[in-house]
Amino acid sequence: MATAAVGTKRSFSAMSDEGTSRNNVWVGSNTSPSSQDPRTSAFDGRLQRRKIGLDEIYALTSSNRSTPRTTPTPTPTPREAPRSFDLNASIVLIGIRGTGKSTLAVMASVACQRRVVDVDASFQEATGLSTAAYRKQFGATNHNRRQEEVLRTVLLNHDKGSIIVCNGSSLERSGQALLQEYSRTHPVIHIVRDSRSIHEYLKVWEESKLQDLLAFSGPIFRRCSNYEFYNISETQAAHSVIPANQTSVPPFLTLKRAERTFLRFLALITAQGNSQGSIQGNIPLLEPGCPLSDVATELRKYTLAVQIPLSTLSSEETDIEELEFGSDAFEIVVEHYDTFSEPDSYFQSLTAKRVEQISRSIARVRRSTVIPIIYHVLPVDSQGQNPNRSSYLEHLRYGLRLAPEYATIDLSLDEESILEILSVKGTTKIIGHLHAPINWHDTFWLEKYEKAKNLGCDLVRFTRPANFMDDNAAIQSFRNKISQQPGTIPLICFNTGRAGRRSACFNQVLTSVIPEMLRESAEFVNRTEKYPETSWITARECTHASYASFTFDPMQFYIIGASIGYSLSPAMHNAAYKACGMPHNFQTLQTPTLNSLRSLVSNPHFGGTAVSLPFKIEVISLTHSLSRHARAIGAVNTLIPVRHLNEDGSIPDGLDLFHERNQAGHVQALYGENTDWIGIRACIRRGLSPANAVRPNSCGLIIGSGGMARAAVYAMLQLGVKNIVIFNRTHANAEKLVAHFSRLVSTSSSSGLLPSVTSQGPLPTFRILRTRDDPWPSELRYPTIILSCIPTHPVGDSPAPKFTLPTQWMNSPTGGVVIELAYRTLNTPLMRQVRDEAHRSWICLDGLDLLPEQGFAQFEMFTGKRAPRRIMREEVLRSWTDEQGQSDPRMVQTRLERIDDQEP
Numbered sequence: 030m031a032t033a034a035v036g037t038k039r040s041f042s043a044m045s046d047e048g049t050s051r052n053n054v055w056v057g058s059n060t061s062p063s064s065q066d067p068r069t070s071a072f073d074g075r076l077q078r079r080k081i082g083l084d085e086i087y088a089l090t091s092s093n094r095s096t097p098r099t100t101p102t103p104t105p106t107p108r109e110a111p112r113s114f115d116l117n118a119s120i121v122l123i124g125i126r127g128t129g130k131s132t133l134a135v136m137a138s139v140a141c142q143r144r145v146v147d148v149d150a151s152f153q154e155a156t157g158l159s160t161a162a163y164r165k166q167f168g169a170t171n172h173n174r175r176q177e178e179v180l181r182t183v184l185l186n187h188d189k190g191s192i193i194v195c196n197g198s199s200l201e202r203s204g205q206a207l208l209q210e211y212s213r214t215h216p217v218i219h220i221v222r223d224s225r226s227i228h229e230y231l232k233v234w235e236e237s238k239l240q241d242l243l244a245f246s247g248p249i250f251r252r253c254s255n256y257e258f259y260n261i262s263e264t265q266a267a268h269s270v271i272p273a274n275q276t277s278v279p280p281f282l283t284l285k286r287a288e289r290t291f292l293r294f295l296a297l298i299t300a301q302g303n304s305q306g307s308i309q310g311n312i313p314l315l316e317p318g319c320p321l322s323d324v325a326t327e328l329r330k331y332t333l334a335v336q337i338p339l340s341t342l343s344s345e346e347t348d349i350e351e352l353e354f355g356s357d358a359f360e361i362v363v364e365h366y367d368t369f370s371e372p373d374s375y376f377q378s379l380t381a382k383r384v385e386q387i388s389r390s391i392a393r394v395r396r397s398t399v400i401p402i403i404y405h406v407l408p409v410d411s412q413g414q415n416p417n418r419s420s421y422l423e424h425l426r427y428g429l430r431l432a433p434e435y436a437t438i439d440l441s442l443d444e445e446s447i448l449e450i451l452s453v454k455g456t457t458k459i460i461g462h463l464h465a466p467i468n469w470h471d472t473f474w475l476e477k478y479e480k481a482k483n484l485g486c487d488l489v490r491f492t493r494p495a496n497f498m499d500d501n502a503a504i505q506s507f508r509n510k511i512s513q514q515p516g517t518i519p520l521i522c523f524n525t526g527r528a529g530r531r532s533a534c535f536n537q538v539l540t541s542v543i544p545e546m547l548r549e550s551a552e553f554v555n556r557t558e559k560y561p562e563t564s565w566i567t568a569r570e571c572t573h574a575s576y577a578s579f580t581f582d583p584m585q586f587y588i589i590g591a592s593i594g595y596s597l598s599p600a601m602h603n604a605a606y607k608a609c610g611m612p613h614n615f616q617t618l619q620t621p622t623l624n625s626l627r628s629l630v631s632n633p634h635f636g637g638t639a640v641s642l643p644f645k646i647e648v649i650s651l652t653h654s655l656s657r658h659a660r661a662i663g664a665v666n667t668l669i670p671v672r673h674l675n676e677d678g679s680i681p682d683g684l685d686l687f688h689e690r691n692q693a694g695h696v697q698a699l700y701g702e703n704t705d706w707i708g709i710r711a712c713i714r715r716g717l718s719p720a721n722a723v724r725p726n727s728c729g730l731i732i733g734s735g736g737m738a739r740a741a742v743y744a745m746l747q748l749g750v751k752n753i754v755i756f757n758r759t760h761a762n763a764e765k766l767v768a769h770f771s772r773l774v775s776t777s778s779s780s781g782l783l784p785s786v787t788s789q790g791p792l793p794t795f796r797i798l799r800t801r802d803d804p805w806p807s808e809l810r811y812p813t814i815i816l817s818c819i820p821t822h823p824v825g826d827s828p829a830p831k832f833t834l835p836t837q838w839m840n841s842p843t844g845g846v847v848i849e850l851a852y853r854t855l856n857t858p859l860m861r862q863v864r865d866e867a868h869r870s871w872i873c874l875d876g877l878d879l880l881p882e883q884g885f886a887q888f889e890m891f892t893g894k895r896a897p898r899r900i901m902r903e904e905v906l907r908s909w910t911d912e913q914g915q916s917d918p919r920m921v922q923t924r925l926e927r928i929d930d931q932e933p
């Protein structure tokens with residue numbers, strides 16, 4: 030039962046309201062720390078003396094009685110409710126001022142088309158006074174009563190379709206109870222941020238006092254919320270999101286990562302499962318359409334999960350992208366208490382410091398990777414003694430508030446505890462986990478598997494320490510036994526330790542691996558002794574073993590086009606294969622016709638081909654099946670072979686296509702995909718400022734009408750752009766393009782293909798501009814997204830177009846993003862023009878930004894594995910030369926320095 034902050038009221042009464050935000054009070058306690066139950070958790074409030082600011086104290090601790098008295102402020106910790114909500118349920122953001130709630134709310138409201146409702150603003154609207162002024166005029170009791178009324182009304186009236194922002198000032202005791210109740214049916218997200226950034230923002234108090242306030246208010250906010258989002262300050266990351274082509278950093282770009290990470294978080298917590306096991310909701314995921322994101326990781330084969338101790342992530346220096354390399358999931362390994370670094374915390378494991386460490390680490394990983402997170406609390410303490418059950422569960426419950434994609438649960442726990450965790454898992458998939466030195470032939474394992482399945486776990490992970498090589502054979506017979514069971518759930522199963530490496534390599538689902546740098550470190554031996562579940566193999570070794578054992582075959586990939594001698598695709602893909610330890614090869618095939626494709630396909634090792642100009646539309650006639658995106662675009666830039674047809678002779682889709690990657694054999698059919706639109710969408714997102722976030726009246730301009738222009742229109746439609754203007758030299762081609770997409774949008778509301786443009790309001794419209802002298806159509810806003818889809822170099826007898834934008838089309842008051850999709854010539858007149866407009870908030874990106882983005886999806890299609898993004902981006906920059914074969918080392922260096930970001 031909570032007992033924090035007693036005695037506060039008396040301190041208030043001694044002070045005036047005037048200018049008190051800089052005052053401090055000691056929030057006393059009527060219980061000394063030593064008289065507490067030592068297992069009291071951070072969730073139950075800390076009974077410590079601490080200095081905190083009056084405004085916040087007032088908001089958080091004042092009781093609604095008029096007589097001063099000692100009042101336990103926080104409401105009791107409620108029993109957690111299942112985190113499952115109506116699709117359109119309003120989302121509440123709570124937290125102290127300065128955590129970025131309002132900014133996040135605006136970002137979310139634009140992306141999800143929800144309105145923002147600010148509780149403080151509603152108070153002012155209802156009463157004509159700010160909360161502070163009202164309190165001063167009418168006294169605390171009336172103020173509290175009025176605040177409760179306002180909060181209640183806001184929550185009731187905006188039950189659906191809103192983002193509600195609630196500062197600490199609405200959270201005196203009855204407000205907390207209201208929100209607790211609300212969180213049973215709505216996501217209520219506690220927004221947290223590091224104290225230094227809050228301090229810089231608020232510019233009040235000393236930072237240490239702010240820390241006191243955070244430690245005090247944190248448990249209160251947690252009690253009223255069911256999720257937590259750590260809003261990492263992006264000031265230091267500014268350089269990493271700047272488009273590589275730009276010299277100055279527009280301030281808005283510092284927020285791009287925060288926006289992306291928050292939207293991904295919202296999509297996760299509000300998602301619903303689909304038939305492929307991946308998640309979808311009415312808040313758009315950022316990466317739909319990326320081949321692997323449409324398929325749940327646990328259903329793919331030969332996937333790897335890199336294990337990273339929480340302590341490793343605590344260092345700001347840690348390079349998360351390097352740790353992640355070659356893996357399909359990022360497992361954060363949490364020791365649930367650490368007797369070495371925090372001796373006093375043995376019984377109070379979830380200290381404020383600990384909470385911050387976990388929350389921040391998850392946020393950092395989420396910010397820098399696109400792969401799912403596995404949250405694994407080690408079931409045993411560092412001495413290998415019996416687990417401290419309450420500490421373990423406390424860490425697990427806390428982890429679920431952060432919405433990791435997966436979390437493990439120790440199957441040796443009692444059923445009641447497991448069921449309790451499962452009931453509040455929300456969208457997190459639960460992996461029933463057990464590590465035990467028991468023979469695989471023992472019925473113990475089968476019983477545990479059945480138990481996990483029946484209780485409702487989504488996956489099972491069994492490991493045992495191996496002593497002998499024979500243990501690796503025994504595990505296979507256990508796997509076979511499980512596969513014969515009815516209604517199986519995915520099984521992760523391997524032996525641990527040095528002798529267990531072989532079985533780990535042949536485990537098919539989320540095999541634990543360790544980053545090379547950790548395995549090579551002096552600490553590794555200690556770690557394996559302390560935690561016998563520590564993996565002994567790296568991702569590269571595991572991949573290598575798959576090929577050396579003939580599970581996979583070396584494959585041959587191509588790029589096919591009429592004039593592609595300059596293409597950087599071979600360098601980019603070959604670098605990626607090499608880095609991942611794949612023995613594949615990627616070559617250029619320059620050819621005037623598509624006839625040569627037949628001979629490529631007859632090679633049993635044919636793995637797929639990128640398709641370049643001028644074949645992107647023509648190649649469709651040689652395919653047997655298209656992805657829904659390629660069909661909608663009417664152009665293909667990626668072909669993959671299909672070696673196994675469905676029983677009815679049809680071509681498999683989704684997951685089944687990935688299951689047959691990296692395996693040689695006779696090709697039965699060709700499947701066509703378009704990854705250009707995915708790359709274009711990523712570049713638009715990267716360059717678009719929040720001021721230009723897509724709204725119903727946003728307008729896009731496309732120059733050109735070929736295969737790339739089709740992908741460009743589709744990317745805009747997927748982003749929700751409803752007004753699209755085409756400018757093309759040959760009017761008839763522009764008309765064909767418009768006719769194609771007009772047909773598409775009129776039918777897509779039934780297919781659900783373009784939810785962003787067809788779910789609300791009128792359908793998108795298309796306009797054609799005939800000449801550069803045309804004025805911008807008066808009924809449209811000026812374009813904020815401009816995509817140039819024409820070559821930048823001479824083609825045949827035609828000279829390089831040297832296109833620039835007519836100035837009368839560039840009048841957007843908030844600037845915009847211009848992308849030159851080609852990359853052979855970089856410093857084009859268009860790019861120079863846009864760079865000169867940087868002071869008017871114009872941003873430019875070019876083909877060197879785009880090539881890797883479309884290549885990541887291609888790599889996924891070709892290999893069934895996540896692309897090593899940084900390696901591919903770096904290789905593209907390093908290999909680029911201009912038409913005279915000259916590289917531009919300065920440009921390359923500047924751009925290389927900026928590569929530490931992963932767009933989804």
Ligand SMILES: O=C1C[C@@](O)(C(=O)O)C[C@@H](O)[C@@H]1O
Pocket residue numbers: 588590596597598599639640641642666705883887
């Ligand atoms: O258009 C392009 C560019 C490209 O052809 C190249 O390597 O240059 C590669 C294609 O995958 C992509 O669609």
